[in-house]
Amino acid sequence: MRDFSLPALVETLSAGGLADSVYEVAERDPKLEQLARRDPLDEQRWCAVTAAEFRDEVLALAKGLLAGGIQFGHRVAVMSRTRYEWTLFSYALWSIGAQVVPVYPTSSADQVRWILSDAQVVAVVVEHEDHAMTVGAVCDQLPLLRAIWQLDANCVQWLADAGRGIPDDVVHQYRRAVQPGSVATIAYTSGTTGPHPKGCLITHAGAAAECDTLNAGWREVLAEPGEQPAVLAFLPLSHIYGLIVQVLCMRGGIRLGHQPDLSPAALLPALASFRPTYVFAVPYIFEKIFQSARRSAEAAGREAFFDRAVDVAVRYAEEVERRDRGEGSGPGPLLKASHTVFDRLVYGRLRAVLGGRVRYATSGGSSLDRELGLFFAGAGVTIHDGYGLTETTAAVTSQPPGRPRFGTVGRPLPGCSVHVARDGEIWVRGDVVFSGYLGDPAATGSVLRDGWFATGDVGRLDDDGFLVITGRKKDILITNGGKSVNPRVLEERLLRHPLISQCLVVGDNRPFIAALITLDPEASQHWCRLRAQQHARTGEAPVNEELRGEIQRAVTMANAAVSQAEAIRAFRIIPNEFSTANGLMTPSLKLRRAAIVQAYTADIEALYGS
Structure with missing residues (x-):
C-alpha cells in the first residue's frame, strides 16, 4: 500500500x-x-x-x-x-x-x-x-x-x-x-540538517486542528469515565x-501540571504526587522506567522472577493484539492466570510509578520498540506510538485508541493522508502541515509539493494503513564497498540491552560498519557492583574486561538481524552519554548524528585504524 x-x-x-x-x-x-x-x-x-x-x-x-x-x-x-x-x-x-x-x-x-x-x-x-x-x-x-x-x-x-x-x-x-491562518508560533527544527535550524511557521488553525482531532478521537482513553x-x-x-x-x-479542559526536571529522581516523585491519568512522553522515558524496575528486581535477587513477568506481559499483549486483529481468541487460561499473579506482584507496582491512574499513554519523538510497547501493554499501560515532525505540528499519525499495532506508529490522524513515494520517502498532507519555513522559500519549495510535505523519513504502509518507519533518507550508510546499511535496525536491537543507553552506528564510506556506544550510568554501576561482590568472594580479575565482553555479546546478538556485510565489526564504549547539554541530542532526545560524528572523530578514526 x-x-x-x-x-x-x-x-x-x-x-x-x-x-x-x-x-x-x-x-x-x-x-x-x-x-x-x-x-x-x-x-x-x-x-x-x-x-x-x-x-x-x-x-x-x-x-x-x-x-x-x-x-x-x-x-x-x-x-x-x-x-x-x-x-x-x-x-x-x-x-x-x-x-x-x-x-x-x-x-x-x-x-x-x-x-x-x-x-x-x-x-x-x-x-x-x-x-x-x-x-x-x-x-x-x-x-x-x-x-x-x-x-x-x-x-x-x-x-x-x-x-x-x-x-x-x-x-x-x-x-x-x-485569524486562523495567523502565525501562532515559529518553532525551530532541531538543527540536524544544514548549518542552522529552520523556523517553521505554525498557524493557529494548524495547532487547533491537531489538538481538536486528538481531543475528539482519543478522549475516551485520557481518563476513566466521569474523571x-x-x-x-x-x-x-x-x-x-x-x-x-x-x-x-x-x-x-484537561488538568495541566508542569515538571521542569526530567531526571528520574525528580520526575518519578512528581508523577506520584500529581497522579496523571495520561502520560505524553518519548521512548527514552519508558525505557528508563523499565530499566529502573529491572535493576530494582536484580538488586533484590528477583531478576529471574522479573524476567518471567516481562515474558508473560509480552505474550499476553501479543495474544490480545492477535485477537483484536481477528487472528486468535486471546490469552488462554494458563496465560491469564500467570498474568493475574504478576499483575499483583509486578505490574501494579510499575503503574504506581506513574501515579497509579495511568492506563494509556502516548510516545512520540522517535519510534517505540515493539517489545517495550508489548511489555507496557501487558502491564496495563497501553502506549499509543505516534509519528510527526515540527513541520507537521507534532503528530500526523498515531495508534488508534483501543487498537494498537505495536512496532508501527499507527495510522494517519483523521483529516490527514500518508503517501509512500517510490523511493520509500514518507509524504504527508493535512491541516496540521506547516505553512513554510521563515524567510526561506527555497527550503519551503523543496519539501512542500502540491500540498504534500516530504518528510525525509522512509517507511512503509501495511495493508491496514499502519505506518512503519524504517529510517531517515540522509542516515543511510554506504560503505566503500557499495553496501547500503540502515543503522536503525542495529541501533534498536542494541538499545534493548539494559546496560546500553545510546548507540550510533557509523560506516559511511568506510570499509565496514562500527558503533559508538554509551552505557547507562546507573545500570553499569549496578552491574559492576554486583560483579565486584562476586569477584571479591572468588578472588577473580576485575570486571572491566567482563563488562566489555557483555557489550560484545549484545553486539553479536544485534548482528544476527543483518547480513555479514552489514554487521558491526568494531565498537567503542564512550565514557559519557550524549545529551542536550553537550549538544549531541535534540530537545526531543534524538541523537544529532552529524554532531556526534564530528565530536568523536578521533574515536571513529581509532576504530578503523585498529
Whole structure:
C-alpha cells in the first residue's frame, strides 16, 4: 500500500485563535480546575488554578505586555524549562496577536543569536540569570531586541502591575483580530540538517486542528469515565511536541501540571504526587522506567522472577493484539492466570510509578520498540506510538485508541493522508502541515509539493494503513564497498540491552560498519557492583574486561538481524552519554548524528585504524 487517509473528525478553525479557548472555558465553566501549581511550601502538594483564575492572569499579563511595547504581530521568544509561566506567557502573547518563538533552555549563545536574529524577536522571556547572561552576550548583534524579562526576577508581577491602566477591552480587540491562518508560533527544527535550524511557521488553525482531532478521537482513553483527565507536562515546551500537549490540555479542559526536571529522581516523585491519568512522553522515558524496575528486581535477587513477568506481559499483549486483529481468541487460561499473579506482584507496582491512574499513554519523538510497547501493554499501560515532525505540528499519525499495532506508529490522524513515494520517502498532507519555513522559500519549495510535505523519513504502509518507519533518507550508510546499511535496525536491537543507553552506528564510506556506544550510568554501576561482590568472594580479575565482553555479546546478538556485510565489526564504549547539554541530542532526545560524528572523530578514526 502506498496511500492511506482518514476523514476529518473536526471542522477547521473558522475564526479566532488559540487564546480564545482560555476565555471561552472560563466563561462556560469558571470553577473548572484548568491547571495545578506546586505549593511553594510543599513540593508534593498541588494547588488548583481554576479556568477563571487563569483567564484573569492571562489578561493581566497581556495588558502588561502591551504596556511593555509588544504589539500585534511582534515575535517574543521564551527561553525556559517547562513551568507554569511558560503556558501563561504563551496565552498572554496569543491574546494580543503576538507570535511565540520557543528557545531551548540549554541553547548556546550562538544558537540564541541565530534564532532571535532570524525571527526578528523584539523581546525575550528567560527563566533565570544564566539565561539572561546568554542573551546579554549577543545583545549587540540584535538591534530589534528591546526587552529581556526574567521569570525568577518576578517579571510576571512586574508586567501585570505595569499594565493595570490598560482597559480589558484593548486586549480583546487585539484577540479578535487574530485569524486562523495567523502565525501562532515559529518553532525551530532541531538543527540536524544544514548549518542552522529552520523556523517553521505554525498557524493557529494548524495547532487547533491537531489538538481538536486528538481531543475528539482519543478522549475516551485520557481518563476513566466521569474523571477529569490530568496531564503532567514534563517534555520541553520549547519543542513542538511539548508545546502541543500544552495546547491540547487547554483546549480540552484537561488538568495541566508542569515538571521542569526530567531526571528520574525528580520526575518519578512528581508523577506520584500529581497522579496523571495520561502520560505524553518519548521512548527514552519508558525505557528508563523499565530499566529502573529491572535493576530494582536484580538488586533484590528477583531478576529471574522479573524476567518471567516481562515474558508473560509480552505474550499476553501479543495474544490480545492477535485477537483484536481477528487472528486468535486471546490469552488462554494458563496465560491469564500467570498474568493475574504478576499483575499483583509486578505490574501494579510499575503503574504506581506513574501515579497509579495511568492506563494509556502516548510516545512520540522517535519510534517505540515493539517489545517495550508489548511489555507496557501487558502491564496495563497501553502506549499509543505516534509519528510527526515540527513541520507537521507534532503528530500526523498515531495508534488508534483501543487498537494498537505495536512496532508501527499507527495510522494517519483523521483529516490527514500518508503517501509512500517510490523511493520509500514518507509524504504527508493535512491541516496540521506547516505553512513554510521563515524567510526561506527555497527550503519551503523543496519539501512542500502540491500540498504534500516530504518528510525525509522512509517507511512503509501495511495493508491496514499502519505506518512503519524504517529510517531517515540522509542516515543511510554506504560503505566503500557499495553496501547500503540502515543503522536503525542495529541501533534498536542494541538499545534493548539494559546496560546500553545510546548507540550510533557509523560506516559511511568506510570499509565496514562500527558503533559508538554509551552505557547507562546507573545500570553499569549496578552491574559492576554486583560483579565486584562476586569477584571479591572468588578472588577473580576485575570486571572491566567482563563488562566489555557483555557489550560484545549484545553486539553479536544485534548482528544476527543483518547480513555479514552489514554487521558491526568494531565498537567503542564512550565514557559519557550524549545529551542536550553537550549538544549531541535534540530537545526531543534524538541523537544529532552529524554532531556526534564530528565530536568523536578521533574515536571513529581509532576504530578503523585498529
